[in-house]
Amino acid sequence: MTNIGTLVLLKIGTILVVGESSTSFKSAQNMIELSNKTSGNDAAFASGRITRTMSVSSLASTDPSASTYGYKAALDAQEAGTEIAFTLTEYTTAVGTTPATGAIKLSGNCLISNVSVEFPDNDKMTFSLDLQVTGHVTTATN
Numbered sequence: 001m002t003n004i005g006t007l008v009l010l011k012i013g014t015i016l017v018v019g020e021s022s023t024s025f026k027s028a029q030n031m032i033e034l035s036n037k038t039s040g041n042d043a044a045f046a047s048g049r050i051t052r053t054m055s056v057s058s059l060a061s062t063d064p065s066a067s068t069y070g071y072k073a074a075l076d077a078q079e080a081g082t083e084i085a086f087t088l089t090e091y092t093t094a095v096g097t098t099p100a101t102g103a104i105k106l107s108g109n110c111l112i113s114n115v116s117v118e119f120p121d122n123d124k125m126t127f128s129l130d131l132q133v134t135g136h137v138t139t140a141t142n
Helices: 071-080
Strands: 008-012 020-033 045-059 084-090 104-118 126-141
Touching (some): 008 020, 045 104
Antiparallel strands (some): 084 104, 104 126
């Protein structure tokens, strides 16, 4: 039995997001209405621009020597308005070193629109990111 989606990981640049627990990708397209009063009851539409966003939730790390993408790097990139490359795909291991053969791979560039850090009592620190995709998204397979 295959564990579909179990090891879907997000890389920002070439670095995995630290302790990633959940990632989502959304692609929404605006619809431009072409109908008018003379169209009767049937509306007609044309496709407009596509807006894509991603959200990721992760464990937070305060280790400045961490080899993963953490909330400090995210805050720095957001502050600088840095456009960053991303890759979202399924891997064969949780450390994300070997992409799963035949899995869908999404890649492109994004800006960080939101960084949120949680410091709960008697629980793990977490952070989340909202990413605004800018430009074209490449869809391929590993």
